[in-house]
Amino acid sequence: MSRDAETEGGLLGSVPRDSFSRLAISDGLTHVGFVGLAAAAIGFFDNAADSIIIATISSTAVGVGIFGRRRFVRRQHTAAAHILAGVASTWAILVLVGAATYLATGAIGNVNAALFESAAGFSTVALTTVEPEALSLPVALFRGATQWIGGLLGLFTVVVALPRTMKGRVQVPKGVGRRADRLVPTLEIGGRRVFRMYLALSLACFIAYLLAGMRLRSAAIHAMTTVSTGGFTDTTDSFLSAGTASRSVATVFMFISGISFFALFWLVRGNHRRFLGSPELRIYATIVVTITTYLVLAVDDVSVGDALFTAVSASSTTGLAVVDWTLFSSGALAVLLVAIATGAMGASAGSGLRVIRAWLLLLFAAREVRRQLEPNAVIGVKHGGRSVGDDELDDLTGYQIAHFGLCAIGAFMLALAGTELVDSLWAAISVISTFGPSPVTGALGDATALGSVGQLILIPGMLAGRLTILPLLHAIALLLRAKAWIVRESRRLLRVGR
Amino acid sequence: MSVLRSGRVRKATELHVTGLRVKSTTLNVMGMALTAVSAGMVIGGFVELGSTNRDTSALFWSALVTFVAGITLFGSTQPGDVRPRDVFASVGWTWVIVTGFGALPYVLGGTFDVSGIDTSGQIVNAIFESASGYSATGSTALTDFSIPGRGMLMYRQITQWYGGMGIVVLAVAVLPFLGVGGLDLLTAEAPGPGSDRLTPRVSQTAKGLWSTYVLFTVAVATALIIIPGPSVYDAIAHGFSTVATGGFSPHASSIGHFDSVAVEIAIIAGMLVSGINFNLHLLARSGTRNAYWANSEFRAYIAMLVGCALLIIGILWLDGGFAVGESIRVGIFNVVALATSTGFGNATNPGGAGDFALWMPAAQMILLFLFVVGASTSSTSGGIKVMRLQVLLAHSIRSIRRSQHPRAVIAVKHGAVAVREDVISRMAGFFVVYAILVLSGIILLTAVGGGPLESISAIIGALSNMGPALGEAGPTGNFTEAFTEPGRLVLSAYMLIGRLEFFPILLMFAAPIRAMRERIL
Incomplete structure (x- = not known):
């Protein structure tokens, strides 16, 4: 504890302190602040009062963020535990800032719903407790921006921070990790590159929506929530009433957002062959095509375009809807749930189990079946032309067991709150995959159907889904450690008092 | 040659x-x-x-x-x-x-x-x-x-x-x-x-x-x-x-x-x-x-x-x-x-x-x-078994601990005994195969008309040799009303797969195929 306290430093120190967590929080606040200021400026003429409130909160966030950036430095070799703690605490602070904004503007009246709305934003989950069309422009833009920031935070975590620090363990298999050296030679360069690619993708999506005939406001919000795989819309019916061109733009950008940033980087560098040869990309595309075909065959009155949109939305874990898919047959719903649980490619803005992991698990299962026949044979698991080590597979299976466990706990908690069993399972898996909508909330993601308790239960699941399960577990460990410290200190004080 | x-x-x-x-x-x-x-x-x-x-x-x-x-x-x-x-x-x-x-x-x-x-x-x-x-x-x-x-x-x-x-x-x-x-x-x-x-x-x-x-x-x-x-x-x-x-x-x-x-x-x-x-x-x-x-x-x-x-x-x-x-x-x-x-x-x-x-x-x-x-290993009951759950949980915790301390050497223990890595791998493989079977079973069963609650519980129940499921296939219901004929055949196959812990049924074609191949060659 004492060593941690020393290394983490304090706010009032005179020299820059070494604290990855506080630096990460400062960065997060700065980003949110600037985005919030932009939202306030754009929406000033629509609703001046809301804009001023957002501008005030955002300015404070920027101020604190800049102060923090000057105050704290990153240690040379940041330990994985500190990165996990930093990511989790950044997310928590951003959620609080978002909730404060909703409460201050009066967009949301109670704390639970505000926390949920903010968490859904920063974790890119397509659930909402508000009537999107009733939101003022600055609040709607801020709401969309929270998903954009959430997507960026997720990308920093899985593309930049964890693969480098954890040497490819768990989060991104080693093969991709080595490739990470090209995209992420250092944390700073990697972060910059990811930010630029993400920004470019968002701008391209924004322009495409405008060209497709979308209003400026909607184009801006949808661009931010499509590229981040967030799924928030400023209309109550998602994309149900959107034109064909807008739907096509959404389909394309949702699909792109589900692609690994490592692969996108190869494309940016002009290495098309490597990009197209990516086994994970092929599997991802195959999943989308398979689900589309299944939906076209199994569901009546669904066009190929709608089926493709739904399949891409599920696979990229975005959550936008062009049809009320909750009315599909049980079989189609089961297929969609599997797609949502599988999720997008590793190191993408999407979430879920990730295609690479699901594929490796299948290969691992096939190996274990073969081993039954030849118990003494040495059978390797190969992916993309390289052998995947046993320690990687070990971590992969161990991590996935924790992931399943988290889904089960989430579903149980929801069931305890009175949600039906199947709905609980659906909602937990959907939220942990950062998709959001489920039969209980409807395709449009109306979170009021979950109730206050249900909403609160799902917030940790959102964190685990967006930033992987590790930061959540680390946060729990920190809380337990903090609790132990409080108990110890209380006892000490009592002894002193006597 | x-x-x-x-x-x-x-x-x-x-x-x-x-x-x-x-x-x-x-x-x-x-x-x-x-x-x-x-x-x-x-x-x-x-x-x-x-x-x-x-x-x-x-x-x-x-x-x-x-x-x-x-x-x-x-x-x-x-x-x-x-x-x-x-x-x-x-x-x-x-x-x-x-x-x-x-x-x-x-x-x-x-x-x-x-x-x-x-x-x-x-x-x-x-x-x-x-x-x-x-x-x-x-x-x-x-x-x-x-x-x-x-x-x-x-x-x-x-x-x-x-x-x-x-x-x-x-x-x-x-x-x-x-x-x-x-x-x-x-x-x-x-x-x-x-x-x-x-x-x-x-x-x-x-x-x-x-x-x-x-x-x-x-x-x-x-x-x-x-x-x-x-x-x-x-x-x-x-x-x-x-x-x-x-x-x-x-x-x-x-x-x-x-x-x-x-x-x-x-x-x-x-x-x-x-x-x-x-x-x-x-x-x-x-x-x-x-x-x-x-x-x-x-x-x-x-x-x-x-x-x-x-x-x-x-x-x-x-x-x-x-x-x-x-x-x-x-x-x-x-x-x-x-x-x-x-x-x-x-x-x-x-x-x-x-x-x-x-x-x-x-x-x-x-x-x-x-x-x-389910219950214990080497008992007459089905399911993934308590011992496997214990080892898999310990394995999962080890993975999470290793994510924080990547170079740590941490053993998975069952009771006081360290479990061998090949055994852990086999158990993890068993669990992954189980999960794949459950998912594919649910997709199959719902595709042939099963309700979601009935399908989920019946597939898991069949793999674990449980018996009753939930919904219409509950303890006072029956499977004829809850599932179509193809659904009941799927469940029959799953019961056998579950009884024999997957591999014998999944691999029962291996010997005949090998024998045929040997004859042809």
């Missing part, structure tokens, strides 16, 4: 024909199993003697056909090599063939000949019932319990008894006399990840397990005879399905038919004991002190039962509006029945307190957890 190829041909020839008898472990074991199964049909026929329905002749004719098929196979073959693929083929194909022959009495006796079910439906139901019996699952397609006679229902109970410990374990007791090592077969068949060498000879171990099984059956039946309520017939019938953790009952309302706390306590005791690793029973019988409590899995098994029971009792009492006594009674009974994958019900009528298909979602979620986990 040519030398290798000619050697392979010679070996293949040697494997398949020696004199007048074909060398094939699979066919030999299958013949032995069919012969044993016919005995169960004969017993059912004798119980049915005197009745006016067609069950008597159905049972005797089926017994004759099965016996002739069995003895022919057994007589015309001799055991060959016991390589892993042969073991899997033997176990897998034996179970499939036994299920097929086991359906004969139901088809010939018209057990499912009710209005609204055509001939194909009757055959599907017969296969389903047979698979459910020989896999000791306990799901039923019976909609009218008054159609089958007492003999047919007793045969149905006996199928579970056979299925409980495994026909092949019986075969293993005989195989050594044929000069074939049986440990591989025992390992593949005895439920659980492995069978330790408890005695110097495999035959001795198999006999020990078998005699323990018989002893428990007699004990449960005797207890039920002594307790007022069940007839001798009922006592024996439930003795069979309790120790097998099967869950069939000659009554539509299962144990609820007796509406007796004493009966339920006796059944709970029987199920509890049957859910314990049989190797521990053998150890205890051999005089080892503290054989049970010293075992980490046993402690976890008891802790899981107590914890889940308390949770369910609490939920039923506080949230469900049940009386305290009623909550305790139905809570404990159903937790034990489902954790041991027996699947008995104690609802006295549809909609009664014991009908867990109507319980609160949180209570159902706990039951679903028990569906998945």
Whole structure:
């Protein structure tokens, strides 16, 4: 504890302190602040009062963020535990800032719903407790921006921070990790590159929506929530009433957002062959095509375009809807749930189990079946032309067991709150995959159907889904450690008092 | 290369024909199993003697056909090599063939000949019932319990008894006399990840397990005879399905038919004991002190039962509006029945307190957890087993700890023993295969018209050899109404896959394919 306290430093120190967590929080606040200021400026003429409130909160966030950036430095070799703690605490602070904004503007009246709305934003989950069309422009833009920031935070975590620090363990298999050296030679360069690619993708999506005939406001919000795989819309019916061109733009950008940033980087560098040869990309595309075909065959009155949109939305874990898919047959719903649980490619803005992991698990299962026949044979698991080590597979299976466990706990908690069993399972898996909508909330993601308790239960699941399960577990460990410290200190004080 | 190829041909020839008898472990074991199964049909026929329905002749004719098929196979073959693929083929194909022959009495006796079910439906139901019996699952397609006679229902109970410990374990007791090592077969068949060498000879171990099984059956039946309520017939019938953790009952309302706390306590005791690793029973019988409590899995098994029971009792009492006594009674009974994958019900009528298909979602979620986990390794129950869960949880925690400390060397321990990495890998593989099977099963079942709740619970239930599911396939429902014919066939396959812990059924084609390839080459 004492060593941690020393290394983490304090706010009032005179020299820059070494604290990855506080630096990460400062960065997060700065980003949110600037985005919030932009939202306030754009929406000033629509609703001046809301804009001023957002501008005030955002300015404070920027101020604190800049102060923090000057105050704290990153240690040379940041330990994985500190990165996990930093990511989790950044997310928590951003959620609080978002909730404060909703409460201050009066967009949301109670704390639970505000926390949920903010968490859904920063974790890119397509659930909402508000009537999107009733939101003022600055609040709607801020709401969309929270998903954009959430997507960026997720990308920093899985593309930049964890693969480098954890040497490819768990989060991104080693093969991709080595490739990470090209995209992420250092944390700073990697972060910059990811930010630029993400920004470019968002701008391209924004322009495409405008060209497709979308209003400026909607184009801006949808661009931010499509590229981040967030799924928030400023209309109550998602994309149900959107034109064909807008739907096509959404389909394309949702699909792109589900692609690994490592692969996108190869494309940016002009290495098309490597990009197209990516086994994970092929599997991802195959999943989308398979689900589309299944939906076209199994569901009546669904066009190929709608089926493709739904399949891409599920696979990229975005959550936008062009049809009320909750009315599909049980079989189609089961297929969609599997797609949502599988999720997008590793190191993408999407979430879920990730295609690479699901594929490796299948290969691992096939190996274990073969081993039954030849118990003494040495059978390797190969992916993309390289052998995947046993320690990687070990971590992969161990991590996935924790992931399943988290889904089960989430579903149980929801069931305890009175949600039906199947709905609980659906909602937990959907939220942990950062998709959001489920039969209980409807395709449009109306979170009021979950109730206050249900909403609160799902917030940790959102964190685990967006930033992987590790930061959540680390946060729990920190809380337990903090609790132990409080108990110890209380006892000490009592002894002193006597 | 040519030398290798000619050697392979010679070996293949040697494997398949020696004199007048074909060398094939699979066919030999299958013949032995069919012969044993016919005995169960004969017993059912004798119980049915005197009745006016067609069950008597159905049972005797089926017994004759099965016996002739069995003895022919057994007589015309001799055991060959016991390589892993042969073991899997033997176990897998034996179970499939036994299920097929086991359906004969139901088809010939018209057990499912009710209005609204055509001939194909009757055959599907017969296969389903047979698979459910020989896999000791306990799901039923019976909609009218008054159609089958007492003999047919007793045969149905006996199928579970056979299925409980495994026909092949019986075969293993005989195989050594044929000069074939049986440990591989025992390992593949005895439920659980492995069978330790408890005695110097495999035959001795198999006999020990078998005699323990018989002893428990007699004990449960005797207890039920002594307790007022069940007839001798009922006592024996439930003795069979309790120790097998099967869950069939000659009554539509299962144990609820007796509406007796004493009966339920006796059944709970029987199920509890049957859910314990049989190797521990053998150890205890051999005089080892503290054989049970010293075992980490046993402690976890008891802790899981107590914890889940308390949770369910609490939920039923506080949230469900049940009386305290009623909550305790139905809570404990159903937790034990489902954790041991027996699947008995104690609802006295549809909609009664014991009908867990109507319980609160949180209570159902706990039951679903028990569906998945099951009881101890090397017991007669299904599921992924407590020991695997313990190791997998420890493995998962290690992975998370390693993510924070990537260079740390952390051992996974079960009790005080460090688990070998290859064993962890095998268990993780088992879990992943389980998850893949569950997902694919749910997709298949929902695609052919199953409801989501029914499909999820029935697939997990079938893989864990549970019996009842949730929704329409609950303890007072039946699978004919809940699932279409293709759905029931899918479930039949899943029951067999679950009974044999996946691999024998998944790999049963490996040996025939290899043999064909060797012949072609």
